[in-house]
Amino acid sequence: MMLSHRVGRACHVLVLVLCLSTAEDFDWSANNHDSFYYGTFPNGFSWGAGSSAYQTEGAWDKDGKGLSIWDVFTHKKGKTFLNDTGDSSCEGYYKIKDDVSLIKELNLNHYRFSISWPRIMPTGIRSDHVNEKGVKYYSALIDELHEHNITPIVTLYHWDLPQVLQEKYGGWQNISMINFFNDFANLCFERYGDRVKYWITFNNPWSVAVEGYETGEHAPGLKLRGTGSYRAAHHIIKAHAKVWHTYDTQWRNKQRGMVGISLSGDWGEPVDLTNQKDIEAAERYVQFYIGWFATPIFHGDYPQVMKDFIGRKSAEQGLGTSRLPTFSSQEKSYIKGTSDFLGVGHFTTRYITQKSFPSNRGSTYFSDRDVAELVDPRWPDPGSEWLYAVPWGFRRLLNFVKTQYGNPMIFITENGVSEKMMCTELCDDWRIQYYKGYINEMLKAIRDGVNVKGYTAWSLLDKFEWDEGYSERFGLYYVEFRNKNKPRYPKASVQFYKRIIKSNGFPNQREVENWKRKATETCSTSNQLLAAEEQRNTAANILRLIHDPLTSHMEMVTEVVVPTVCTLCILISAVFLMFLLRKRN
Ligand code: NOJ
Numbered sequence: 001m002m003l004s005h006r007v008g009r010a011c012h013v014l015v016l017v018l019c020l021s022t023a024e025d026f027d028w029s030a031n032n033h034d035s036f037y038y039g040t041f042p043n044g045f046s047w048g049a050g051s052s053a054y055q056t057e058g059a060w061d062k063d064g065k066g067l068s069i070w071d072v073f074t075h076k077k078g079k080t081f082l083n084d085t086g087d088s089s090c091e092g093y094y095k096i097k098d099d100v101s102l103i104k105e106l107n108l109n110h111y112r113f114s115i116s117w118p119r120i121m122p123t124g125i126r127s128d129h130v131n132e133k134g135v136k137y138y139s140a141l142i143d144e145l146h147e148h149n150i151t152p153i154v155t156l157y158h159w160d161l162p163q164v165l166q167e168k169y170g171g172w173q174n175i176s177m178i179n180f181f182n183d184f185a186n187l188c189f190e191r192y193g194d195r196v197k198y199w200i201t202f203n204n205p206w207s208v209a210v211e212g213y214e215t216g217e218h219a220p221g222l223k224l225r226g227t228g229s230y231r232a233a234h235h236i237i238k239a240h241a242k243v244w245h246t247y248d249t250q251w252r253n254k255q256r257g258m259v260g261i262s263l264s265g266d267w268g269e270p271v272d273l274t275n276q277k278d279i280e281a282a283e284r285y286v287q288f289y290i291g292w293f294a295t296p297i298f299h300g301d302y303p304q305v306m307k308d309f310i311g312r313k314s315a316e317q318g319l320g321t322s323r324l325p326t327f328s329s330q331e332k333s334y335i336k337g338t339s340d341f342l343g344v345g346h347f348t349t350r351y352i353t354q355k356s357f358p359s360n361r362g363s364t365y366f367s368d369r370d371v372a373e374l375v376d377p378r379w380p381d382p383g384s385e386w387l388y389a390v391p392w393g394f395r396r397l398l399n400f401v402k403t404q405y406g407n408p409m410i411f412i413t414e415n416g417v418s419e420k421m422m423c424t425e426l427c428d429d430w431r432i433q434y435y436k437g438y439i440n441e442m443l444k445a446i447r448d449g450v451n452v453k454g455y456t457a458w459s460l461l462d463k464f465e466w467d468e469g470y471s472e473r474f475g476l477y478y479v480e481f482r483n484k485n486k487p488r489y490p491k492a493s494v495q496f497y498k499r500i501i502k503s504n505g506f507p508n509q510r511e512v513e514n515w516k517r518k519a520t521e522t523c524s525t526s527n528q529l530l531a532a533e534e535q536r537n538t539a540a541n542i543l544r545l546i547h548d549p550l551t552s553h554m555e556m557v558t559e560v561v562v563p564t565v566c567t568l569c570i571l572i573s574a575v576f577l578m579f580l581l582r583k584r585n
Helices: 002-025 069-074 096-105 132-147 163-169 177-192 205-213 228-255 276-299 304-316 329-335 365-369 391-404 429-447 492-503 509-546 553-584
Strands: 046-050 110-114 151-157 198-203 258-264 267-270 342-345 349-354 371-374 410-415 452-457 477-479 488-490
Touching (some): 046 151, 046 410, 096 132, 110 198, 132 177, 151 177, 151 410, 163 177, 177 228, 198 205, 198 228, 198 342, 198 410, 205 228, 205 258, 205 276, 228 258, 228 276, 228 329, 258 276, 267 276, 276 304, 276 329, 276 365, 276 371, 276 391, 342 391, 349 391, 391 410, 429 452, 488 492, 492 509
Parallel strands (some): 046 110, 046 452, 110 151, 151 198, 198 258, 267 349, 410 452
Antiparallel strands (some): 349 371, 477 488
16 A cells, blocks of 8 residues: 555656656747858758638638638628628639649749638538539649649638537537537548648637637637637647547548648747746746647647646636636547647747736636736837737747657748738838748757748738738738739749748848849839729729719728828839939949
8 A cells, every 4th residue: 555655656756757847848048049040941841821711712602602600700890900801802712723823933832721611511511511612612722733733731720610500509619519520521531632631620729719719809709708718729629639530540541641730829938037937927828829739639638737727716716617628538548649740820929927817807818827928119010910020939939849749740831921001012021021030040940950841921812811801911912902803913022932942941141132132123113013003993993982972981991091092102112212222323
């Protein structure tokens, strides 16, 4: 009895030491902001760009497609910037050939896109109906990519849940989603698996859980604070595992592909690297972000720190059980190891310090973490309010992933930067700067030993940016949304990214500076063309509005004032650029 007790204790200590040692593997104290590193990526490194169905396809009600939660959400007033919707967006549904030619133009090795679940299963339930027209659309896209030697990387869930599943069952709050999602995935493996070898089950489940079910900023717009996001995440993790097992047992032998998940994570850097409390707070921030999903998938259970914090706060609130659901031991072993590769989406960084949120003031995912986020006012912030360009955070996050999850194979599934819509600008030197810095930090991470196999610039095109509507443009290609044909124009970053791809990295300082100069020179001509085009459209819009007495004030603002401001901006920057060039010559 005594002996087994001692052995038990020893094991317990050993487990504790092992747990601590994995957590300690990541060196919080060493944040080297090395200078720019000239060098190349490993042979076979895959370069790509990405998109998602709801953000680009348009054709929201065409060819038998069912409604998604985003169709319904955006059609309610007040949910998105200027009530923008993805109804037509880039009309990608009709532009397979055009868009694949842009991908070709960039010389990409892969293209990442997502399948809209309700486009191929209108109610979300396989036995109800499979929409063959929708199935055909993705089949044609995959074939066109293959024809040009571009590898498709396909996401099964980029947020557009079939509305019927939301209405009937409560969406990801309901455990039944696991089987419905598995049926959908199975259909995709069946129809496309002969040609698709890289599958991503979920894109950024953090956003689905927190913004969809906790803050309600995203569809389905629920505000189930302190519980909704944990419950949604719990079902998503189980659904991911189930789909991985389905592929593993039913398709892998025949199709020889891989199934992973794409997790997004901001990096959290301790405000003071010598302060243990700050280090713990930063680690908590990262564990509540990427660790929430990655730890179950790689180790079988939620991060200890999430269990501790949410458990303690739930008890203090007088709850009998933790608001964080638990996995049974069978579930833990079923979930552990269900990712053939890890997709990482990354955009930005925060400084983190400890801040206590008393449990008696209500509970939310955010107050459960007990952290405060800070930014350095010197960090560039060209577009989205939340997106500060901090390239070194990328290398830190990648090294953290390497140490925490056993150096998995990584594909960067999203990385990029936006611009605000007020001033149309094809000469996006800040985007060039962003890509240059972030891709270079990824190269340093590879030199550190992180196993990154591919990189996906986010995004190929400007597109519908969720609750921000069309006000934030992430594209390498500019899309003129006001024009019915949705023409695409290359921004300067296209030229720059192309050069990185061609050289498979950064050969030397002189060349890289040359790329940048050339990229900004060529863009000024297309900028002028676009300005002229937009002027014509604005004039046409004014005429149309004069003839339509019912036109609302809102339309006047979006269709006349904004384009006019944009056109003026382009003209002013063109004149300024010409002045600069003259001066240099
Ligand atoms: C992550 C999302 O997956 C993507 O859809 C979005 O465009 C980017 N974040 C930028 O906000």
